[in-house]
Amino acid sequence: MSELDFSKCPECECKHFYRQKDFNRAIGCLVILVGAILVPFTYGLSLALVAAIDWYLYKKISDVVVCYKCRKEFKKVDIPEHITPFDHHIAELYEELD
Ligand SMILES: [Zn+2]
Known part of the structure; x- marks a missing residue:
């Protein structure tokens, strides 16, 4: 794929994008759940551990850019500074x- 500057979406020509973590929340929730189950056996230490794992994964996982209009995700791209996290007003x- 060629260099994208995100001036407009190659799919739908939309000019707005947002960034988000390429992170599967289901996996994050599962990790927390396991930590919660193990609390009685670890005197609560497991919760601290899974919180650390969750934080580590979150830091490690890179951002993706998503088009507001067609919701296409652009992975492994250099994200320009002007692309901000999801803005509900723009999405509206x-x-x-539609
Ligand atoms: Zn688009």
């Missing part, structure tokens, strides 16, 4: 267009 603009 596109929802009203």
